[in-house]
Amino acid sequence: MLSKIVRTVANQLILFILIFGLYVIAHGHITPGGGFQGGAIIVSGVIMLLVAFSSKELKKSLRERVLSIMESTGALIFAALAFAGIGTVFFYNFLVGTPIFGRIPVPGPGPGDIWTGGVIPLMNFAVGLKVIAGLSAVVLAIALFSSGEEVEE
Amino acid sequence: MRQVTGLILLLVLVALLVWGVLPPIMRDFGYPPSDMDDYIIENAQEETGSNNVVAAVLFDYRALDTLGEATILFTAVMGVLLLLRTLKRKEESS
Numbered sequence: 001m002l003s004k005i006v007r008t009v010a011n012q013l014i015l016f017i018l019i020f021g022l023y024v025i026a027h028g029h030i031t032p033g034g035g036f037q038g039g040a041i042i043v044s045g046v047i048m049l050l051v052a053f054s055s056k057e058l059k060k061s062l063r064e065r066v067l068s069i070m071e072s073t074g075a076l077i078f079a080a081l082a083f084a085g086i087g088t089v090f091f092y093n094f095l096v097g098t099p100i101f102g103r104i105p106v107p108g109p110g111p112g113d114i115w116t117g118g119v120i121p122l123m124n125f126a127v128g129l130k131v132i133a134g135l136s137a138v139v140l141a142i143a144l145f146s147s148g149e150e151v152e153e
Numbered sequence: 154m155r156q157v158t159g160l161i162l163l164l165v166l167v168a169l170l171v172w173g174v175l176p177p178i179m180r181d182f183g184y185p186p187s188d189m190d191d192y193i194i195e196n197a198q199e200e201t202g203s204n205n206v207v208a209a210v211l212f213d214y215r216a217l218d219t220l221g222e223a224t225i226l227f228t229a230v231m232g233v234l235l236l237l238r239t240l241k242r243k244e245e246s247s
Contacts (some may be wrong), residue, residue: 034211036222053170064234075201075227082220091216096202105204112204120203120212130223134230145237 001054012054015075017045017141021128028124029117039131046136055143067137081126083117093118 001007024031025038050058083093095101095118103116193210204211210217 013186024244029208032207034205034208051171068234071230078223080218082216091213091220093201093213096200102202104202105197105198109205110204116207117203118201118213120201120208123216124208127219127223130226134226137231138230140169140236140239 001057002052006052007096014045014049014102017041017048019041021045021132025124025128026121027114029120030112030114035127038124039128039135042128042132043135043139047139050139052145053083055140056149058140059144064137066132067140070133071130073135074126074128074133077126078123078130081123085119093120095119095122112137121137 009116021038021042023038024033024041025035028034028038046058046062082091085094096104100116101115101119101121103113105112105116193207193214197206197209197214198204201209201213203213
């Protein structure tokens with residue numbers, strides 16, 4: 001556990017890191033970024049907490065079992081969205097033109113619209129959930145193992 | 154003597170690898186030309202509704218690749234958790 005200054009700053013900073021990561025995930029179909037990148041940003045915040053506080057403290061709020069369930073949920077949503085378009089072809093973007101995420105943007109460069117993209121934003125969320133849970137579980141497991149703590153089931 | 158033989162074999166291997174990689178890098182950039190990239194750039198916005206063409210390629214045109222990527226991540230996480238937990242149990246039992 002580091003000093004009180006580092007802990008306080010990390011406590012304030014984690015909110016902004018979470019918001020920025022969620023923004024990158026949610027706008028993955030408009031601006032550069034996406035599920036993998038936004039998830040990596042959020043996991044960098046988790047690593048900051050891991051450095052500021054000890055892995056023993058973080059173990060109380062981040063259960064490895066919950067992280068495993070989160071990661072499996074993300075993978076299941078991703079595969080389910082892939083199978084949902086199997087009427088045409090595997091991974092068919094069946095939501096384009098429907099009321100849900102179905103608007104077509106103006107061709108050419110433009111600011112874009114959040115309500116576009118078909119299944120792409122939903123897949124971004126699924127992959128983001130998967131990356132957040134998976135990388136957090138890996139980092140937490142390695143930190144707990146190197147500090148000699150028990151890995152929480 | 155063994156070191157000299159090893160060095161000669163290493164040089165032969167390096168020469169083989171460089172010779173094998175030479176034809177693609179001697180060509181002009183972007184040759185042979187492909188129609189696929191032009192098609193994606195022109196039609197991605199109408200077909201997928203996504204302004205970010207990279208995301209359109211990742212999650213629509215080449216989504217099977219992304220599924221493999223997700224599987225790799227899943228396998229890596231599973232391996233790390235499995236390995237560290239087994240080591241912990243072994244330490245306890247011994």
